[in-house]
Amino acid sequence: MAETLERRRMSMEVSAEPAVTQFRQPVILLDQVTKYYGNVQALRGVSLRIEAGESVALLGPNGAGKTTAISLMLGLLRPSTGHVLLNGGDPTIPAVRRAARLGAMLQNARVIDLVRVRELLDVFRSYYDHSLPTDELLEIAQLHDKQHSYTQHLSGGELQRLLFALALAGDPRILFLDEPTAGMDVASRRRFLQCIRELHRDGRTIILTTHNLAEVEGLSQRVIVLNEGRIVADDSSEAIRATASGQFVSFLAEEQTDQLLAAIPGVLRIERQGPRVVLLTRDSDALLKDLQRQGIATPHLEIRGASLEEAFLALTRKEEQT
Amino acid sequence: MTLLALRAQSKLELLRFLRNVRALFFTLLVPIGYYLIFSYGFGNTHDLQLHFGIAMAGFGTLGVSLGTLGSRLAQERQLGWLRLLQTTPLTPLTYFVAKVIATFSMAGLTIIGVLTVALLEGLRVDNYWALVTSALILWGGSLPFIALAFVIGSWTDAETGYVVSIGVYLVLGYLGGLLQPLQFMPSVLQDVARWLPSTHYFLLALRPLQAASSGSALEDVLILLVYTLLFTALAIWSYRRAGTADR
Numbered sequence: 001m002a003e004t005l006e007r008r009r010m011s012m013e014v015s016a017e018p019a020v021t022q023f024r025q026p027v028i029l030l031d032q033v034t035k036y037y038g039n040v041q042a043l044r045g046v047s048l049r050i051e052a053g054e055s056v057a058l059l060g061p062n063g064a065g066k067t068t069a070i071s072l073m074l075g076l077l078r079p080s081t082g083h084v085l086l087n088g089g090d091p092t093i094p095a096v097r098r099a100a101r102l103g104a105m106l107q108n109a110r111v112i113d114l115v116r117v118r119e120l121l122d123v124f125r126s127y128y129d130h131s132l133p134t135d136e137l138l139e140i141a142q143l144h145d146k147q148h149s150y151t152q153h154l155s156g157g158e159l160q161r162l163l164f165a166l167a168l169a170g171d172p173r174i175l176f177l178d179e180p181t182a183g184m185d186v187a188s189r190r191r192f193l194q195c196i197r198e199l200h201r202d203g204r205t206i207i208l209t210t211h212n213l214a215e216v217e218g219l220s221q222r223v224i225v226l227n228e229g230r231i232v233a234d235d236s237s238e239a240i241r242a243t244a245s246g247q248f249v250s251f252l253a254e255e256q257t258d259q260l261l262a263a264i265p266g267v268l269r270i271e272r273q274g275p276r277v278v279l280l281t282r283d284s285d286a287l288l289k290d291l292q293r294q295g296i297a298t299p300h301l302e303i304r305g306a307s308l309e310e311a312f313l314a315l316t317r318k319e320e321q322t
Numbered sequence: 323m324t325l326l327a328l329r330a331q332s333k334l335e336l337l338r339f340l341r342n343v344r345a346l347f348f349t350l351l352v353p354i355g356y357y358l359i360f361s362y363g364f365g366n367t368h369d370l371q372l373h374f375g376i377a378m379a380g381f382g383t384l385g386v387s388l389g390t391l392g393s394r395l396a397q398e399r400q401l402g403w404l405r406l407l408q409t410t411p412l413t414p415l416t417y418f419v420a421k422v423i424a425t426f427s428m429a430g431l432t433i434i435g436v437l438t439v440a441l442l443e444g445l446r447v448d449n450y451w452a453l454v455t456s457a458l459i460l461w462g463g464s465l466p467f468i469a470l471a472f473v474i475g476s477w478t479d480a481e482t483g484y485v486v487s488i489g490v491y492l493v494l495g496y497l498g499g500l501l502q503p504l505q506f507m508p509s510v511l512q513d514v515a516r517w518l519p520s521t522h523y524f525l526l527a528l529r530p531l532q533a534a535s536s537g538s539a540l541e542d543v544l545i546l547l548v549y550t551l552l553f554t555a556l557a558i559w560s561y562r563r564a565g566t567a568d569r
Contacts, residue, residue, distance in 0.1 A: 126330035
């Protein structure tokens with residue numbers, strides 16, 4: 001696959017040149033977007049701008065509004081208020097979507113049965129004016145061995161890779177991936193992420209959602225963190241990772257010491273679990289020194305790294321309060 | 323490009339139809355099986371054979387559209403497949419037309435299958451062109467049932483879609499006089515039958531063979547036309563609604 005993408009990249013560099021001199025319009029623009037499902041508010045005023053060639057991850061826990069945001073960008077949903085623009089046009093208009101040349105992998109999408117892998121790829125290719133060759137799609141998705149299999153006989157990971165190949169059938173300029181690695185094993189996940197990096201290097205815009213910050217490493221330059229329908233952070237992936245490298249320090253302590261502990265500057269959050277107290281901090285060594293200095297005993301001490309997103313969300317919450 | 327997509331999409335739908343065991347069951351096994359049971363069970367008179375042949379070819383087209391298409395549509399919607407297609411340049415019209423083409427092809431298969439078996443089993447008609455005309459009427463007249471399958475497909479999920487489709491299929495088949503001659507039914511049911519599309523579908527197909535018992539061709543055509551327009555409008559409205567609904 002490396003050679004085929006290499007060839008493609010070279011041909012693209014030539015054609016991409018005049019576009020640089022033109023006025024740069026964002027590929028995606030969300031302006032004060034809200035989205036209600038009945039009484040439930042999935043997005044609460046989201047504004048963002050994604051330029052051509054960016055690789056962006058929408059990160060957040062389940063229910064944060066990631067899929068809603070992607071669906072709005074794809075024109076599958078209309079915003080309740082605010083504006084969504086795709087290359088300056090309304091994405092709910094088919095001609096706008098077609099001109100943008102997008103490909104999408106939707107969350108929890110499944111595949112129709114009674115069709116062979118290769119047949120389905122060929123049918124999808126017939127939808128587009130420009131399409132990638134079937135053999136290249138099979139190679140990218142590592143489905144060469146399965147090209148004559150019926151879709152109903154594929155494993156979960158194979159189906160996911162087939163959906164990825166279908167998203168690439170039209171040689172898209174903008175690739176939307178909603179939780180793309182769900183159900184993949186470690187090896188195919190690694191290969192898949194490598195593949196996305198190569199697609200991005202070709203100059204494609206990549207927009208993916210995930211609830212796993214580790215996945216974003218080395219993949220997306222920019223991470224937008226969503227929580228409860230709001231953007232809580234929008235930064236480079238390095239900055240987000242640095243913010244999110246929190247640790248939980250827990251030990252047995254009387255409830256009376258809680259106030260004292262909360263006053264220590266390095267403590268970002270304090271939580272009680274029965275007889276144990278759990279402190280969230282960015283630097284556990286410094287915190288332990290502080291505790292020692294104040295003469296607070298730490299029996300049954302436990303230190304564990306916070307999962308990145310739980311730490312991150314806790315950190316942003318703390319910062320909002322101060 | 324759209325024509326290429328339509329060709330590829332129609333071929334895909336037809337292939338999937340032919341690979342679907344349940345579809346083949348409703349397309350060939352049920353109508354041909356019934357034809358053989360009826361013609362051996364109730365005597366091999368010319369009139370009955372003709373009646374059963376047309377009735378079972380008609381019942382087969384009902385099975386193709388209602389027995390299979392409706393629940394398959396519901397299933398594809400439930401899979402999220404229609405949403406995925408919405409992100410591609412394939413237009414909804416191309417998708418639906420391809421479904422109709424595939425269903426029409428299967429309806430042709432069931433009509434040819436049943437009538438061929440009937441002819442092999444000794445069905446004789448005075449004018450074979452009349453039989454061809456009847457076959458064409460059966461073919462074209464399946465349109466309202468295809469439209470009805472689209473309506474059912476948009477309002478149900480895979481499981482309920484199947485139950486509703488089979489229910490409608492059997493009710494329309496029975497009350498339309500396809501499974502039992504209308505004159506043997508209680509008069510209440512005969513009154514209902516007078517307004518059903520399947521009744522007039524069957525009667526219209528019998529007319530070229532001079533075998534229709536009542537009514538006029540004009541009445542049949544008008545009623546079928548009204549049902550076709552009604553179901554088509556309902557189907558378009560249903561999919562518009564499903565397409566813009568907040569999920």
